[in-house]
Amino acid sequence: MFDSLSSRLQTIFDRLGGRGRLTEDNIQEALREVRLALLEADVNFKVVRVFIERVREKAVGQDVLRSLTPGQQVVKVVHDELVELLGGSGHRLAAAAHPPTVVMLVGLQGSGKTTSAAKLARHFARQGQHPILAAADTYRPAAMEQLRTLGAQLDVPVVGAAGQTPLAICRAARDEAAARGLTPLILDTAGRLHIDEAMLDEVRAIKRELAPHHVLLVVDAMTGQDAVGVADKFNQAVGIDAVVLTKMDGDSRGGAALSVRHVTGRPIAFVGVGEKAEALEPFHPDRVASRILGMGDVLSLVEKAQQSVDQEKAQELVRKLREDAFTLEDFRDQLRQLRQMGPLDQIMGMLPLGKMLRGAPAELEGEQADLGRFDAIIASMTPGERRAPEVINGSRRQRIARGSGTTVQDVNRLLKQYAQLRKMMKQLKGMEGRLGKLGKLGGLPGFPMPRG
């Protein structure tokens, strides 16, 4: 539905013959589309209402930039406004004057508190600090074991024993942190509903006594309209300083980010992008704005591409794709470039058609490790084989495997991945037109894949 909000808006403006200046009349219909896009992204309807008004005010009377069409102009206003409302990036969890710095995680059941606690511990440890975790969830079966397991993996101490109250555990953890000179102290609390007053009292009591420097609300990125009520209530009842948005590694559009930000006024400090302890990232409002609008993460893709794609090679690749002359050598170059940009599945996830291309990332997952082997395999091929891999039959495969010190399975895998990437490239080529428009908007460089 959202492979291109901007092209849908453009259709509207084309029909209106709207040119020159954005007026109250000619953006009315466009704003309806924007509204639907935001609702589909799970932005709370009340937030959408306010947002649309702001966009209307900003957009009306604007001259359409020469480089843009009216549709693109509206998307640009919407996008800029989203970025502004999502707020500044990189909310740092500042260290307290008197250690330990105390960080408390709160949120609904299953939102990702315990996992995020471990991720934060790793984050701080990598900064050279010595964190300590408190397992203050005494309700969920094996909640303490969960945190203890994660702590052990990270070599971070975990305080908490069965039979104690959550408050007692937090106290003990603070004492231990002070005694051992450990900071920050990260409190993992039990999941609780925002309407469960008894459970809110518990967390309030912990807050009163431990006086955490940072109270983080952990919110699942897949949350729908309810995010507003949840965040508002936690903020009113407990008081929060920032938000951790988890499970952003899926394909949810993450509109909850805007809802939560709007209703609490608190920044989003971190984004969870996987189950493992390293899957924690700083929040980038521009990326989430693009994602909410369903434009994929075009802007960060652009950014990554700008950093790492050799422009000349990219142009060359574009030509080859157009002529369907993409060889194994190009494949090798491409893999190298992609590797510089980050794990392939992340790149694919950022593309608007990432969904359509699902399946490819897993196949290509081993690619990072395999690159050295791929180099060797391709080096063992004849120039003819590299240009026309179709000729590589069974006996040639054996020869190549022997020559490169790999196995026939490795050769097969490489050829399979090559074929797959080629297929992906063809699909991406189909997006050329649509992304071309966005390209103008964001000033896309000659990034090979989406523009192919």
Add this chain to the structure above:
Amino acid sequence: MKFFSGLRDKLREGLRRSQEYLGGSLDTVLADERPIDDALWEELEELLIAADLGAPLAVDFVNRGREEVVFGTVTRAGQLRPLFRRFLADALAPVDRPLVLDARPSVVLMLGVNGSGKTTTCAKLAAALKRDGRHVILAAADTFRAAAIEQLEAWGQRVDVEVVRQAAGSDPAAVVFDALKAATARGADVLIVDTAGRLHTKSNLMDELAKLRRVIERQVPGAPHESLMVLDAPTGQNGFAQARTFNEAIGLTGVVLTKLDGTAKGGIAVRIVRELRLPVKLVGVGEKIDDLQPFDAAAFVDALVPEP
């Protein structure tokens, strides 16, 4: 299903709580003396959207409401309430199917995205079936998440049901294989398999799940008898993509809608039922062992559009 009898009130109570929280806004929107105008339609649409039905479905319902007004079958705002209740009931009705666990052993595969409530639901279901006099075994096939096995084991002890497990990090297919053997050997009635949470976009994890399914199929013909996707009620529009993808990859027999004791209404389930023809079979209304109910379409409609 007799094992759930007498518990329906609890669901209603939970649902009532969420209505109170939203604060009778429907009463204002559909106050009988109110003229039926654009503002009313817009507010009505927003109410449906607020329940996570999704904009397309909300717009569709509202358009059908407008038609009734054009045809003259509806003339007062108050009449819209029964009308919308009917729309919802109609959307849910065709797939009102209960759990079917007649085979012996019956195998239930519990799956879904991370943190939705799979493990807890496995335990609740085991307890409910046990109360009903059935011999139940649980399989701890989430070998990935920290202490997932211990979590299920703790539940197993509480409800006094055997849990088949292996070491953390072992192959979930091997756990399932063992569990199926145990279930057959002990003449168990139901085997409930708890799987690791996974986002539907991760194809390697989806493949792993498909493999679990194949192991079950091979071992017990006709199984899994129920493949239930656990979805939590706060989930927004992404819930639809979840259901569609899990259904395509694994083949679902239904959905379990958890955490309905909060303020979220779980409206995305309506879209799942309507477009994918997948029934909601169970609902979770709390963290305790007996906080599981069969899905009751009428109660669900009541929660979305209450009777005055």
